[in-house]
Amino acid sequence: MPQIKKAKMELQNKLKIAFLGTPKFAVDVLNQLQELGTLPDLIITNPDEPVGRKLIVTPPPVKIWAKERNIPTIQPENLKTIPPELNEDFDIFIVVAYGKIIPESILDLPKHGTINVHPSLLPKYRGPSPIQAAILNGDRETGISVMLLDKEMDHGPVIAQEKIDLSNWHPYTDELRAKVAEMAGQMLARIIPDWVDGDIAATPQDHSLATFTKKINKEAGLIDAKALLNPSELNFKEGEEIWRKVRALNPDPGVYTVTKLKGKDTRIKITRARMEDGQLVIEKVIPEGKKEMPWEDWRRGNLK
Known part of the structure; x- marks a missing residue:
């Protein structure tokens, strides 16, 4: 945990801060900030949205977090007009995965500007999927900016x-995202x-x-069936590429x-894999309509 001098901590506690964020990643950053003595005075997050098969209207994770701490929250559809709650009385705005365009008129409101956490070593990997890009490309290091x-993106x-x-750590996206969130909260509290x-x-x-990175669509996850049926037949390059994709x-x-x-096209999701002695090893899968299971169990039951 970073050491923050008493005078700096007192200054930080006096600052008027607005936080703009929406998903769990932003909540993880907020938790770190709170642990280090910083709570925002206002939360700006996305509107509640229908979620799941039953389309139940659900508040975003950041709104739930704020409500538990009695922090005022607003949920504008967009920021084309400046909400009255946002004004020049604020010292700084913090943006973490807000998910909407923020116009320059709002960015310039606070006395010390609007700062953002981006999970890459900028200018590398601007855009929406820097964590995935670092894993897909087999980078030996990544970072936080x-x-x-x-007014321009990142x-x-x-x-x-x-x-x-990342030279000796091969995380899945959720693991790397959790690490980034922890470090980002500590960085913000210190900086x-x-x-x-x-x-x-x-x-x-x-x-x-x-x-630049792009938004990742479902088609990006489609792989050749050979990787599932006969992974040992893949060469090292093919196996490593799929291993990176799975992570x-x-x-x-x-x-x-x-x-x-059984004569029917069936979708199989690969959830865990590893590289062993230069070969791809499938560890876990989710067959269509079923729960996650070991690949070996699925193979014994379906491949004769």
């Missing part, structure tokens, strides 16, 4: 960065007082080095294949 937001100057070593005090400055990105795309949208079983 705390940046000052401007374009603003960087206030601080921290690296995450905000220094930023407000003027002790640190933001450094412009080298935009010529920028790379990057689970739990959502998932990695799957379609194969004929």
